[in-house]
Amino acid sequence: MNSIEPTGQCYCGCKSAVGATSYFLPGHDKKAEAMLTKLQHGPDNAVARRLARSGFGPGGKSLLDEYQRVEAMSYADFAAQRLEFLAFQTLQEMSGRPGISHAVVFTAPGNARLLPTATPAEPAPKAMNTTNLPLGGGTVIAWGFDHVLSEEEQNLVRLRFGGQDGTWSTRT
Numbered sequence: 001m002n003s004i005e006p007t008g009q010c011y012c013g014c015k016s017a018v019g020a021t022s023y024f025l026p027g028h029d030k031k032a033e034a035m036l037t038k039l040q041h042g043p044d045n046a047v048a049r050r051l052a053r054s055g056f057g058p059g060g061k062s063l064l065d066e067y068q069r070v071e072a073m074s075y076a077d078f079a080a081q082r083l084e085f086l087a088f089q090t091l092q093e094m095s096g097r098p099g100i101s102h103a104v105v106f107t108a109p110g111n112a113r114l115l116p117t118a119t120p121a122e123p124a125p126k127a128m129n130t131t132n133l134p135l136g137g138g139t140v141i142a143w144g145f146d147h148v149l150s151e152e153e154q155n156l157v158r159l160r161f162g163g164q165d166g167t168w169s170t171r172t
């Protein structure tokens with residue numbers, strides 16, 4: 001069997017009918033896994049034998065560490081994609097608000113923070129919106145202004161995000 005598709009029959013071999021999108025009756029996936037492990041690694045200490053076969057266990061790799069490493073990695077990938085989409089969506093949303101002529105969006109990894117206002121000459125935003133992805137997955141900060149910012153004003157606004165590793169996009 002190369003590809004797996006739900007067939008309407010439980011994969012454990014019990015021949016029960018299941019829903020069109022299911023592989024197992026509830027609980028039968030766990031039973032199937034236990035049966036397969038025992039068949040392939042012997043009835044005694046089958047899980048430990050199975051782990052040892054893959055190099056896990058005392059004196060070998062830590063299954064828990066390995067699992068958490070892979071989980072964290074896939075979350076970072078997920079968060080980066082989500083952040084990019086969120087930045088795009090936020091820029092659209094902010095620039096489309098009534099009375100907003102210029103939207104500025106700053107996107108940074110981790111939990112980014114704004115620096116204090118450096119100068120009274122900095123233009124005051126009419127609307128602000130900050131979104132943090134959970135688990136330090138990144139930050140999107142959006143500001144909306146009631147006029148199109150001059151080059152100089154944009155530079156002042158940029159200072160608020162100074163020194164942080166991030167990207168900046170604007171829309172008028």
Ligand SMILES: [Zn+2]
Nearest residue numbers: 010012014028
């Ligand atoms: Zn079954």
